[in-house]
Amino acid sequence: MSRRPSSGTGATTGAAGGSAGAPRAEGRTLAFAESPAQLLNLLEWAHLTRPQDLTLVVLPPGDPMTRGQLRRMVELARDEGHPVRWQEARGGALAPLRAAGTLAAELRRAARLVIGDPFSRYLQVLLNLAGAAHAVVVDDGTATMEFASQLAQGERLTRWHRTGRGGASALLFAPVSHGARRRLTPGPAREVEVFSAMPIEPPPGVRLRTNSFAWTRERFGPPLLTKGADLVGTSLVETGVVDQERYVEAVARLAGEYGATRYFAHRREASGKLQRVASAAGLQIVRPDLPLELAARRGPVGRTILSFPSTVVHTLPLALSGTPVTVAVRDVDPAWLTPAAAPGAKGFLARVAESATGVRSLGPEPGAASA
Known part of the structure; x- marks a missing residue:
């Protein structure tokens, strides 16, 4: 939707x-x-x-x-x-x-x-x-x-x-x-x-x-589109919010569900974690040399961009305005959160996802915890 x-x-x-x-x-x-x-x-x-x-x-x-x-x-x-x-x-x-x-x-x-x-x-x-x-x-x-x-x-x-x-x-x-x-x-x-x-x-x-993102759209693109889907990484593991094992498993399931082939790494993601992602999900790890809004606008980029709640679900629809690219967001299952996550992390991540405009909501994973 x-x-x-x-x-x-x-x-x-x-x-x-x-x-x-x-x-x-x-x-x-x-x-x-x-x-x-x-x-x-x-x-x-x-x-x-x-x-x-x-x-x-x-x-x-x-x-x-x-x-x-x-x-x-x-x-x-x-x-x-x-x-x-x-x-x-x-x-x-x-x-x-x-x-x-x-x-x-x-x-x-x-x-x-x-x-x-x-x-x-x-x-x-x-x-x-x-x-x-x-x-x-x-x-x-x-x-x-x-x-x-x-x-x-x-x-x-x-x-x-x-x-x-x-x-x-x-x-x-x-x-x-x-x-x-x-x-x-x-x-x-x-x-x-x-x-x-x-x-x-x-x-x-x-x-x-x-x-x-008027400057971005005027300066770059429109991008060449690939047939597959791309997945955007987050630093939720590095900031101690999401458990690494749960995150890697979720990435693999999401990639398999939508046929993603590439994983655009966040600049703060650890190399060891990225190796786990590549192995578990069969994804090509891409480390952009520019912020993702510019990298996506320059292309090539998938017709569907998949993400967990993060800044890009708000910025990419603006940067890619006028293109047929669909940005889709998958909710974070509360079961993925670490014991050290801040008390308000669940609500904040939900607010990030729910307030994004111009994106397709994938909702939670089938069978995800609702608590």
Whole structure:
């Protein structure tokens, strides 16, 4: 059953209001990305808003897959005419302090600060150093849904799959986290905007601008289509939400049910797990060199893309709009969850799947637990 597709118009809503137009923003804009998806969404935001003085700062993590995709995204950003700085902020106890010191003066001068992950401790430090009166949060996938909910309810910023309160380190970091949340809360002298393709309800006073992946569609494709189905991997095992054995078995069943031949790995998926997936499901493992939205738009891609609840069930229908590709989502059986999964994991994953528009719902597996 297909859900109603979203309009994807780039409309602006919320207390700050406004039309769906693309005004040219005034003042210096400093934008930060720590992942390829964040950098992609920064490019989408820049394509829509046309900021006059934008500098992109990439803060790469240590894992090779993410760094490789980030370097490819940097090439695309520079092709679009955006200045990009590659700022190492990890790799030793002093690296974050050196990077923060290097960026401090620019942070104070920027009129607008754009970030891709409000839960990142490093970006929370930078938020506390910023003098910008205008803050923008661009999509970081399903985490954006939780950010909007926590901001609206006045809760501390915590990733949805985390359990507990974080121990002594979280306690020590609490003043920084509190300061970051305050800077992301709209006020008389502070504007806050969220740029997202996810189904979120903006907190009072927060401007919501819709990401329709217009730049992606204009820049790439349409893709060459293959006859088979492709399956999209998730990092639910790596984040401790889903048991690895249950996940591998579920992938094999889903691939067999729909004749999938390829498995597009998430950049954070472990090599050992991927070997298990390839062996159990007979799938060809593909490690894209770009975020999946761009890889699928460039093709080749299957006429059906299968996924468990994740960001792509919201973004791929937009990126592949105008093509005959069907995106389908299979629910996560509660029996797959680990004992360490956060109490709200079941409900959150269900909300991710049920709120996706323009996708085919596969529902739960036959005989799956309903509890």
